[in-house]
Amino acid sequence: MNLERVRWLIIGASGHGRSLAAVIRGRGDTVAAVSDVSFADSLPEELAALRENAPFLSGHSAGVRYFTDDGAALAFAVDQSLSIAIGIGDNAVRARVASSILGEPRFAALLQPLIAATASVDATAALGRLSQVCEHAHIGPLARIDDAAVVNTGAIVEHEAEVGAGSHIAPAAVLLGAASVGQQVFVGSGARILPGVSVGDGALLGAGAVANRPLAGMTTYVGVPAKPSKSTKGLSVDV
Template sequence: MTTPFITLVGAGGFGRELINWCEDAARASGTPRVTGFLDADASPLDGFGYGLQYRGTDADYAPREGELLLVSIGDPLVKQRAVASLRARGARFASVVHPTSVIARSARLGEGVVVCPLAMVSADARIGDFVAINAMCSIGHDVELGDFSTLSAHVDITGHVKVGECCFFGSGARALPGVRIGERARIGAGAVVMRHVQPEATMYAAPAKKL
């Protein structure tokens, strides 16, 4: 039987983070190791010493026995398109949950989910497919996160918030209890969402000012 292995889809900054988090997960729980990457560019890991094999572009992809793909793309719409293309070629996908994260017993995680260090997913939360939850995020009780959404570091989604598909949250953004955020919305870094957000809206906080 072939030992499972992971190929990253995308090898930018987030991809390099996931290489490290996968190594932690492999040591803690036997998660398959990352051995290669797909990317439009063969050189993004040059000089970093990771030693992964370049396996071509998404368009070149053909599944191999034991291979699981881990999507390391931050932009939700780009991520959605990549998954559709790769799935049509027969891809199978991995999820990775960092061992320092806290996942409630009653929470549910979809396919292809990434949960980074020190993140928390609370009671009865529902995390959709291919959602990325970056470091030190907090997902409150009864939250629903739509497929392909991406949370940058330190995002706080409080109880009973409902987030549509393909949403993006910048670092330190916060959604207050019970708000609804429509699909493809973008919430800027540091923004506090206090009211419902329409689909495809962009919400942002005021920039810092000199006193």
């Protein structure tokens, strides 16, 4: 648990954004601001009363600032020295948001990883900027989690495994020792990647699938063992 509380800006108020708010509260930190275009549909005085926004509220703060424009929210983050988290689960959308933030030197000091209090992260693991390790996840020795990657609730990234930039390891998914996924890979809930197996950029591994051999990028895989289902050609991998 943090001894010094951190104040956060969350970009995105989707379900994943609300999950990050829970991670932040669990650390003893504060959600200070949230940015989402959907807020434009509500009057400022109505926002705090919306049920779906309740997770963003915190007893550690007098109130949360809501923004409809990411640029204005990021300027507020710089002014207030808020750490930044991207509450967007979709890889391609998160990549676009992350690329605009990672390329700006003025945000550099605000880009610490967001690690849940209940997560286990080995001291030798490397975590990139804007990366996220959610509740009860485990990151093993010498593992690498690159920029803007998500290791979601209860997922496991074992020793020497690698998660590429912008990838999303869904709840309860597992990368076993020295397994690796490229950029913007989605590993579905409960999926397994066996030791030393690699998955190429932009691939999607369906829920419960098991990768027991190297998998090419830009393809959807399902089943046990995982087999191609369809191409995902055109997916952005520019994080």
